[in-house]
Amino acid sequence: MSLFGVIICAISVGIFKIAAFGVDPFQSLMSGLNQLIPLPFGTLYTIINILLLTFGFIVDRHNIGIATFINLFLLGYITQYSYEFLQTIIINPSYFTRAVCLIVGIVVICFSSSLYMTANLGVSTYDAIAIILSGKWHIAKFKFCRITTDLICVIVGIIVFLIGGGSISVIPTFVGIATIITAFFMGPLIEVFNEKISRPLLNK
Numbered sequence: 001m002s003l004f005g006v007i008i009c010a011i012s013v014g015i016f017k018i019a020a021f022g023v024d025p026f027q028s029l030m031s032g033l034n035q036l037i038p039l040p041f042g043t044l045y046t047i048i049n050i051l052l053l054t055f056g057f058i059v060d061r062h063n064i065g066i067a068t069f070i071n072l073f074l075l076g077y078i079t080q081y082s083y084e085f086l087q088t089i090i091i092n093p094s095y096f097t098r099a100v101c102l103i104v105g106i107v108v109i110c111f112s113s114s115l116y117m118t119a120n121l122g123v124s125t126y127d128a129i130a131i132i133l134s135g136k137w138h139i140a141k142f143k144f145c146r147i148t149t150d151l152i153c154v155i156v157g158i159i160v161f162l163i164g165g166g167s168i169s170v171i172p173t174f175v176g177i178a179t180i181i182t183a184f185f186m187g188p189l190i191e192v193f194n195e196k197i198s199r200p201l202l203n204k
């Protein structure tokens with residue numbers, strides 16, 4: 001469940017790229033930071049994830065496992081391969097095709113996140129934040145914690161992008177309808193998959 005979840009999660013990001021309606025909240029934060037901090041994106045992405053990993057080690061190591069490191073070191077490469085492969089199949093996609101890719105991408109990323117979270121072999125450094133807020137600190141239900149952390153990522157991403165000298169006209173390239181949908185619906189949809197598929201599958 002954990003390995004399959006991580007693999008199809010990476011594929012879903014490739015589908016999001018084909019849709020071109022914006023990226024998920026965490027990636028929107030990274031886009032903003034990349035405008036502000038003069039480092040190669042890959043280096044910056046690794047540094048931010050290491051910081052989040054350190055936070056996870058200090059607060060709740062239970063969320064760190066093999067899936068965490070698979071995410072950290074392999075997810076980017078699988079995403080790149082998936083995106084390049086999809087580009088050979090879906091050439092110059094129409095608006096309708098992009099919309100279908102958006103819907104498929106959202107469902108797949110939520111399903112995959114549910115699988116590897118429920119497998120309990122570790123989650124991504126970002127996913128761990130909402131889990132800690134809901135499971136360890138009992139601030140609110142997971143879906144509400146996830147919505148909150150996603151919204152913070154989007155808002156901070158836009159702010160640091162503008163502080164870094166970015167143009168307002170460029171913002172839609174990384175904060176679009178896909179970002180808004182994932183910010184408000186990923187948490188609740190992941191919880192639906194948890195209850196209907198992942199937990200029953202694990203119990204069997």
